Amino acid sequence: xxxxxxxxxxxxxxxxxxxxxxxxxxxxxxxxxxxxxxxxxxxxxxxxxxxxxxxxxxxxxxxxxxxxxxxxxxxxx
Numbered sequence: 001x002x003x004x005x006x007x008x009x010x011x012x013x014x015x016x017x018x019x020x021x022x023x024x025x026x027x028x029x030x031x032x033x034x035x036x037x038x039x040x041x042x043x044x045x046x047x048x049x050x051x052x053x054x055x056x057x058x059x060x061x062x063x064x065x066x067x068x069x070x071x072x073x074x075x076x077x
Contacts, residue, residue, distance in 0.1 A: 002071050026060070037061070 046061040
């Protein structure tokens, strides 16, 4: 059984993104993950992402990567 939450509160989502950015996160929109980057120990250390509006491909390094794909998380793992 899978349960999920929904919200249509745009103000809450903007506040969450702004808080994350203030704490050092980078927020991307219209961006698709192409592949993961791994460090020497085999841990995910970032990824290659594509901007779906411009087609630009960029490598992003990260201290933490969050899989927020909901019920589709097994496809990513």
